[in-house]
Amino acid sequence: MTNLSPFRKIYAKEEIFKETRQRFERELEQFEQYADYLTVKRGQAQKKSGKARSYASYIVRGIIFYEETFATPFPPLHTREAFIGLDRLRQLPNYAEFNQTESRFPNAAINCLDSYTVHLSTLQDHEIDQAIDTYDELSRSPILYQDNVIQNARPRPEKVSFKGSEVYPRNVSESLRAKEQNHWQCEIDSSHRTFTDLKGMPYVEGHHLVPMATQDLFEYTIDFSANIACLCPTCHRQIHFAVPEEKLPLVETLYDKRRNVYSDYGIDMNKDRLMQWYGIF
Ligand SMILES: [Zn+2]
Ligand SMILES: [Zn+2]
Structure with missing residues (x-):
């Protein structure tokens, strides 16, 4: 484990983002669908929301930070280990600041993954x-x-x-x-x-x-x-x-x-x- 903080801005056009997103593409799509479902109201068909998409993007960033920090491949996204993995990032010193800078989207995305993996298991x-x-x-x-x-x-x-x-x-x-x-x-x-x-x-x-x-x-x-x-x-x-x-x-x-x-x-x-x-x- 490295002592340097992994947290930084990562843009969707960056190579590492595209590569990671691709590796988890199918699972991320399902996660996004679930995140969309959470916003459905009674008597309404499911719509795509920008929120679900950005949650998925923050999961991608979380995977990158996880793999850099713990030097181990990220577990499958549908397992509880995935949530537990991203939750570990939250214990790192610079996380709170990163979460703040990114308008608390990182936390919202991890909480959504908590709910998603509990639902699946x-x-x-x-x-x-x-x-x-x-x-x-x-x-x-x-x-x-x-x-x-x-x-x-x-x-x-x-x-x-x-x-x-x-x-x-x-x-x-x-x-x-x-x-x-x-x-x-x-x-x-x-x-x-x-x-x-x-x-x-x-x-x-x-x-x-x-x-x-x-x-x-x-x-x-x-x-x-x-x-x-x-x-x-x-x-x-x-x-x-x-x-x-x-x-x-x-x-x-x-x-x-x-x-x-x-x-x-x-x-x-x-x-x-x-x-x-x-x-x-
Ligand atoms: Zn009953
Ligand atoms: Zn039950």
Whole structure:
């Protein structure tokens, strides 16, 4: 690692910018699309905004600074490692000044990448969630385990390998407990109708309010019943796939209900950060 600050003005016409942009072209396009989606309002088709384009440009600059500073190739843009990589740049001495000079676009772009990578890894986690909700065969694999009630801060478990990636195993008992505690009703509105599941209970789904995709950031497990919301399938889809303004009331309701419990589990949570993970800025 070099002692010199990597931060400087880099123009889009410079060779290093063009070369880096090209290397991540496809991933950057998808990132831009996501950044555009965050600006969509209810009942409006997605439009291209200049903002998404400039966020992507600041990601390109971040990649250049990262590779120069740490002398290692930048990880794939859709992984949490990409966010963690750019977040490391923020700890460097001259970053704050650079961010200021560039009208805080660097920070906005990194925050957007935080939200993007959480969103993508949450989609991957869905397969595991679904297995838990449907009492699937997966329960015999090391990805799922059962344990006694978690009542206070417990160190996070070791990752296990699942379909080619390393993921945190899930405590099935905590998901079940969350559903029992909510009487197998949707936490958003108990009148939301579902259907009867294989075990004769109303079908509901467990959703980690603080997403499992962020477990790396916490020393203690976030896989405990109080962090698992009990939702009807529609509300569950809504909290993942709605436009930001339609996600907001759900995240807010669920968070306000349990905001005081996180400290009991050693989890330092705040609403702004949580909103960011849901793409609500
Ligand atoms: Zn979910
Ligand atoms: Zn519902």
